Amino acid sequence: MAAAAGTPARASFGLKQAQAKSETVDKVCQIVRKQLALPDDASVTGESKFANLGADSLDTVEIVMGLEEEFGISVEEESAQTITTVQEAADMIEKLIEKN
Secondary structure: OHHHHHHHHHHHHHHHOOOOOHHHHHHHHHHHHHHOOOOOOOOOOOOOEOHHHOOOHHHHHHHHHHHHHHHOOOOOHHHHHHOOEHHHHHHHHHHHHHHO
């Protein structure tokens, strides 16, 4: 029973973290695949780290530029430098969209 009681608490905690919608994560995955010239069947998920996908700092800048264009947002350079995963990028995008 303790595990069942802990599950809803975790779920509501997760909601407070405001994770990006799956559609946003999927779109970021597509952009990352395109920018890094990865095959369509390459495994890119929310947990994927850009560095593990073969991205260097220039690739990361190009990914951020692709995200800006796709979502109509502007990413501060400081924020862009802190993004290391697809999920972080998707979360940042949704926060920026909410502000506008």
